Amino acid sequence: xxxxxxxxxxxxxxxxxxxxxxxxxxxxxxxxxxxxxxxxxxxxxxxxxxxxxxxxxxxxxxxxxxxxxxxxxxxxxxxxxxxxxxxxxxxxxxxxxxxxxxxxxxxxxxxxxxxxxxxxxxxxxxxxxxxxxxxxxxxxxxxxxxxxxxxxxxxxxxxxxxxxxxxxxxxxxxxxxxxxxxxxxxxxxxxxxxxxxxxxxxxxxxxxxxxxxxxxxxxxxxxxxxxxxxxxxxxxxxxxxxxxxxxxxxxxxxxxxxxxxxxxxxxxxxxxxxxxxxxxxxxxxxxxxxxxxxxxxxxxxxxxxxxxxxxxx
Numbered sequence: 001x002x003x004x005x006x007x008x009x010x011x012x013x014x015x016x017x018x019x020x021x022x023x024x025x026x027x028x029x030x031x032x033x034x035x036x037x038x039x040x041x042x043x044x045x046x047x048x049x050x051x052x053x054x055x056x057x058x059x060x061x062x063x064x065x066x067x068x069x070x071x072x073x074x075x076x077x078x079x080x081x082x083x084x085x086x087x088x089x090x091x092x093x094x095x096x097x098x099x100x101x102x103x104x105x106x107x108x109x110x111x112x113x114x115x116x117x118x119x120x121x122x123x124x125x126x127x128x129x130x131x132x133x134x135x136x137x138x139x140x141x142x143x144x145x146x147x148x149x150x151x152x153x154x155x156x157x158x159x160x161x162x163x164x165x166x167x168x169x170x171x172x173x174x175x176x177x178x179x180x181x182x183x184x185x186x187x188x189x190x191x192x193x194x195x196x197x198x199x200x201x202x203x204x205x206x207x208x209x210x211x212x213x214x215x216x217x218x219x220x221x222x223x224x225x226x227x228x229x230x231x232x233x234x235x236x237x238x239x240x241x242x243x244x245x246x247x248x249x250x251x252x253x254x255x256x257x258x259x260x261x262x263x264x265x266x267x268x269x270x271x272x273x274x275x276x277x278x279x280x281x282x283x284x285x286x287x288x289x290x291x292x293x294x295x296x297x298x299x300x301x302x303x304x305x306x307x308x309x310x311x312x313x
Contacts (some may be wrong), residue, residue: 089106
């Protein structure tokens with residue numbers, strides 16, 4: 001039982017000064033991503049009609065599979081399937097980038113189709129040429145890596161000299177099986193704003209049963225929709241065991257961040273709780289899930305980079 005994905009790093013050089021507002025680096029990158037991706041990947045035949053906003057060939061269209069996913073094979077009743085990527089760009093929050101300076105961000109891709117990597121490379125290259133951030137500073141894509149993770153080393157997927165080489169690149173595979181090493185205490189740092197829902201409400205404390213349930217469901221959904229097959233797992237049984245783990249420390253604070261939709265002009269919260277929680281109990285079987293959650297994120301709006309965690313066992 002494993003989870004496979006591509007941890008990607010996009011490296012650029014600024015052709016003009018760039019600025020990433022505090023707390024909004026992922027929002028800057030996400031901004032026109034869908035529009036440009038669609039212009040590159042979605043053909044006229046993908047439309048039902050000229051007025052349709054949704055793709056008419058969603059099972060085969062590269063754009064639709066990334067931005068309008070269908071939960072085929074996922075849990076029954078899943079109304080809003082997760083998109084197959086998350087940003088990791090918090091190091092750019094509040095940063096100014098001078099002309100000629102290098103910068104990068106990471107993107108974890110959960111679709112196992114190498115063609116999707118190609119489309120992301122083409123899209124981010126085009127997005128950088130159009131300009132990023134409030135100043136619309138232009139940049140040039142210099143390299144794309146599958147960064148080292150698990151037992152796989154770093155490998156270059158794209159460079160201007162050698163072009164695209166995503167086909168045949170192996171995804172990282174992380175085991176969800178326990179190592180058998182006894183673990184009774186773990187600290188989890190919520191490094192970007194995190195919001196967890198329970199019974200349709202946002203909770204104020206990441207009690208372990210709630211945290212693990214959201215981690216379990218997100219990983220299971222991503223693998224069922226984009227991976228090789230659904231997980232063979234007794235969800236209720238493992239959830240019941242998670243109920244025996246206690247939270248013994250919780251140091252959390254609310255961080256408010258808003259984003260403004262360029263399409264509708266409306267503002268939306270991308271804030272949440274950040275801080276540290278410590279848990280005690282029989283944690284060995286849950287550690288692999290939390291390790292995978294470092295890459296998938298947990299909670300609402302994870303695609304924006306929310307819900308990023310770090311572990312201290």
